[in-house]
Amino acid sequence: MKGKHPNTSWTDEDLVRDCRAGDQSAWVALVDKYKKLVYSVPANYQLPPEEAADVFQGVWIDLYRDLGRLERVAGLRSWLVTAAARRSLLHKKKRQRLLNSGDLDPQFPDGAPAFDLLLENAEREQKLRNSVARLPDRCRKMMEMLFFEQPPRPYIEVARELGLAEGSIGFIRGRCLAKLRKLYEQPEE
Numbered sequence: 001m002k003g004k005h006p007n008t009s010w011t012d013e014d015l016v017r018d019c020r021a022g023d024q025s026a027w028v029a030l031v032d033k034y035k036k037l038v039y040s041v042p043a044n045y046q047l048p049p050e051e052a053a054d055v056f057q058g059v060w061i062d063l064y065r066d067l068g069r070l071e072r073v074a075g076l077r078s079w080l081v082t083a084a085a086r087r088s089l090l091h092k093k094k095r096q097r098l099l100n101s102g103d104l105d106p107q108f109p110d111g112a113p114a115f116d117l118l119l120e121n122a123e124r125e126q127k128l129r130n131s132v133a134r135l136p137d138r139c140r141k142m143m144e145m146l147f148f149e150q151p152p153r154p155y156i157e158v159a160r161e162l163g164l165a166e167g168s169i170g171f172i173r174g175r176c177l178a179k180l181r182k183l184y185e186q187p188e189e
Contacts, residue, residue: 016073031060034080037126041084044118045092055087081122131183138162139176146173 010018010029018026038059042052062083063070070079132143141162145153159166 012076013073016067016070016076019067027064034077034126036129037077037122038080038084040122040125041081041118042088042091044121045085045088047088047091051091051095052088055084055091058087059083077123077126078119081119085118128184131180134183135176135179138172139179142169142173142176143180 010026010033012030015026015030015033019030035056039052039056042055047055059080063080070076132140132148135143142158145158145161153161155169156166158164159169164172
């Protein structure tokens, strides 16, 4: 992979191997693949943007430092979520100590520990992002415009950008969602 541009088809094993070999494009691809996953953790802890950015940066520094010692590449997502959760909790505890507010261990309404639910949600979100990335170009672009942009684009703009008739957007969207559902339900590599 050395010298190639980042590619969504690279497996975690490919990325970690090439990162360990010093391939900068593999590192860029690895960060790009998991940046939303990592950033979602401090967002779930409701950290302000500057603290979330500190957590994000710290997680990637930790991974870079520990990449050679990472034993199970299959556990990379969990490692990233765990590292981000620990850093987020430290930031939250520090702020709470400063504010002297009391409860330091965030819980979700159902009483489940925040980390378990956080990990489950983060993994589901990452699986969805991976599935969207595997869609054919037109479907991927449509899904991003309709569901990932804020605010979502009106059908007329989507149709114009994709070179489609406005009346066909709903039908094509349905087909793309069916493809996405199939990809999402497939076991990941």
